[in-house]
Amino acid sequence: MRSIPWDRASRIAEVRGLIWSYVTPSSQLAGSGVLAAAALLKWPEAEALRLGELQFLLSPEVKTFLNDLPQLLRRLPTVTTRERRWSEDRIDGAIQWGPTAAARASSGNSRLYVSESAQRNYQAPEGELMVAVLDSVVRTAQETGWADKVQRGWASVQVRNRLDTAQRLQGHSVLAGIERNRPADRVISKIRSGRDAVRFASLLAAYDKLVRLVEQVDRESIREAIEDAGLVTSIDSTLFELLVTFQVINCLRTNSWTMHPFYTFGGKVKSEGRHPDGRQLQLWYQSAPKQLLGGNLYRQILASHRVARIRDLRPDLVLHWDSPSGDERWLLIECKQTSGQAQKVARDALTDLFTYRRVFDPALATVRAPYGLGVIWGEGLDPAVNEEIVLCTPDTLAQAVRQIVV
Numbered sequence: 001m002r003s004i005p006w007d008r009a010s011r012i013a014e015v016r017g018l019i020w021s022y023v024t025p026s027s028q029l030a031g032s033g034v035l036a037a038a039a040l041l042k043w044p045e046a047e048a049l050r051l052g053e054l055q056f057l058l059s060p061e062v063k064t065f066l067n068d069l070p071q072l073l074r075r076l077p078t079v080t081t082r083e084r085r086w087s088e089d090r091i092d093g094a095i096q097w098g099p100t101a102a103a104r105a106s107s108g109n110s111r112l113y114v115s116e117s118a119q120r121n122y123q124a125p126e127g128e129l130m131v132a133v134l135d136s137v138v139r140t141a142q143e144t145g146w147a148d149k150v151q152r153g154w155a156s157v158q159v160r161n162r163l164d165t166a167q168r169l170q171g172h173s174v175l176a177g178i179e180r181n182r183p184a185d186r187v188i189s190k191i192r193s194g195r196d197a198v199r200f201a202s203l204l205a206a207y208d209k210l211v212r213l214v215e216q217v218d219r220e221s222i223r224e225a226i227e228d229a230g231l232v233t234s235i236d237s238t239l240f241e242l243l244v245t246f247q248v249i250n251c252l253r254t255n256s257w258t259m260h261p262f263y264t265f266g267g268k269v270k271s272e273g274r275h276p277d278g279r280q281l282q283l284w285y286q287s288a289p290k291q292l293l294g295g296n297l298y299r300q301i302l303a304s305h306r307v308a309r310i311r312d313l314r315p316d317l318v319l320h321w322d323s324p325s326g327d328e329r330w331l332l333i334e335c336k337q338t339s340g341q342a343q344k345v346a347r348d349a350l351t352d353l354f355t356y357r358r359v360f361d362p363a364l365a366t367v368r369a370p371y372g373l374g375v376i377w378g379e380g381l382d383p384a385v386n387e388e389i390v391l392c393t394p395d396t397l398a399q400a401v402r403q404i405v406v
Contacts, residue, residue, distance in 0.1 A: 001381035001393060003342040011239045012231050018246050020223075022271075023262045036262045037223075039269045040245075040285060041230045042238055052213035053140050055225035057159050058232070059213075062137060065206035066165045069130070072203065073174050077124040077196070084116045091115045122174050125183045125191055126200055131175050132182040133206050137166040140214060155232065240337035241316045244375045245285060247394065248317065248333070251401040257281060273321075281321035281405075288314045292330070292363045313359055315352075321405065323368070330364060331404060332356050333373045342378035346391055349374030353389045370404060 023036040038051065056062060085092050086103060088111045099114040141147050141163035146156050169175065183191075191197065192204060213225060231239075249259050252273060259273040262285065273281040282289070317333035334352045336345040353372035357364055364371050372389040381393040383400035392400040 001342050001346065001376070001378050003378050006236060006337065006377060008236060008239070011236070011243065012234075015239055015242050016227050016231055019226075019242070022246060022249060036264050036269060037226050038230060039264050040242060040262065041226065041234050042286065050144060051225035051230055053144050054146060054155070054159075055228055056209050056213040057137065057141055057144070057146070057162055058155060058228070059206075059209050061202070061205040061209045062162060064202045065133065066137070066162060066169070068202040069134070069169050072130070072200065073172060075199070076122055076130075076174060077126050078122055084114060086112065086114055088112055122178050123181075125187045126196070126203070127175070127178045128181050128183050129188060129191065129207060130203055131170075131178050131180060133203060133210060134166055134170060134175065135180065136210050136214065137206075138163060138170065141166070237335070237337050240377055241286070241335045244333070244335045244394065244397065245317060247397050248319075248401055249283070251398045252281070252405065254398070255402055255405070257405075259283075277324065279322045279324070281319060283320075284318040286314060286316060288318055288360075289320065291320070292318060292360050313356065315356055319405065324406065327368060328366075329405075330367050330371055331373055332360075332371060333375060335375045337377040342376055342381075342393075345378075346374065346376045346381070349376055349391065350389060357388070373400060373404065 019037050019040065023040070084096070084099070088109065091113050093115045096114045096116050100112065103112050103114050104110055141159050144159070147160040147163045148156070188204075188207070191200060197204070249271070252259055257273040257275050259281075260271055262269055262271045264270075268287040268289075269285040270287075271283045271285075273283070275281070315332040316335045317331075319329075319331040319333070321329050323329050332353060334349045334356075336349045338345050353374055357371065369388045370385060370390045373383075374389065374391045375397055376391065376393055378393045379395045381391055382396055383390045383392040383403070385400065385403040390400050390404065
């Protein structure tokens with residue numbers, strides 16, 4: 001067995017090119033498929049529906065808008081408003097004799113004057129749209145909480161940087177004086193077709209992203225967010241688990257199993273398959289079915305010691321099917337990814353699979369070997385399928401699955 005480098009960018013591209021073919025029955029997008037794809041990336045449904053907000057914050061359009069904003073403020077259009085003043089000792093602007101006569105008559109003050117002056121301010125549609133988008137960046141970043149999710153690495157750093165930039169710009173003297181009156185759609189259309197449309201292109205692009213990904217979220221927008229924000233923020237181990245999952249399903253299909261798209265049910269991500277000889281197969285991703293959890297020794301011991309917040313151990317993949325002879329079969333698959341030290345990772349996978357054997361003993365005690373499959377990032381590890389546990393690398397995974405799931 002040999003260690004090989006882990007190219008994260010290539011793995012992201014590989015998953016992006018494959019994921020939708022495993023969650024939808026065709027190239028058309030289905031709503032349940034979107035949520036299943038998010039679940040495969042370990043995003044809870046509630047967070048999956050907010051992926052659009054994260055994608056908005058991370059989008060190039062928002063980055064460009066924030067970078068352009070200081071320059072745009074130097075040439076922000078202004079509007080002229082009329083301000084009327086009543087005074088005895090100060091005339092500010094042209095005297096309005098009609099209102100002056102009326103004011104003198106009603107007050108009895110012959111020294112009262114009503115004047116009107118022109119004032120210029122930044123309450124133009126472009127300024128109003130600018131503060132609307134800027135405020136949305138701040139509000140969205142604060143509501144998602146991603147600026148504080150240190151464990152999310154690159155994405156949280158980007159969100160924090162954009163939140164800091166947006167909050168600093170909110171305090172600009174020009175923007176601070178603009179009332180928060182978002183322009184109507186017809187007014188925004190005039191900005192698009194106006195002579196300054198090119199200058200405000202980044203503002204309009206950021207506004208369009210805001211509408212599509214945050215305010216009027218549609219399934220296609222969530223799909224876009226999953227492909228970008230969802231994949232980019234996934235950790236390497238999740239990407240490897242997905243690639244192994246897709247490869248296992250491909251191998252099953254090659255060996256005459258008809259596999260259905262992934263779906264979510266009861267918080268679990270699941271797929272099902274059928275063989276021409278009538279056998280049925282169930283596959284769970286990142287969860288353990290009730291049949292396996294029955295008599296869970298791990299949970300029993302923790303509960304007897306009153307340990308709170310018990311979480312079941314769960315393999316990366318669980319397969320359950322009937323053999324040609326009619327006996328029940330289980331296969332627990334554990335995926336281990338690292339760049340280098342493949343020998344150590346193989347030992348870690350073996351240790352985890354031995355643990356599962358003990359924890360799920362009531363279900364696995366009478367199951368024919370092998371019951372476990374460890375897939376290690378590397379190459380050249382040939383599976384020995386006559387053991388209780390089989391180890392392999394992605395290049396030999398198809399061989400292992402073919403010999404186990406007969």
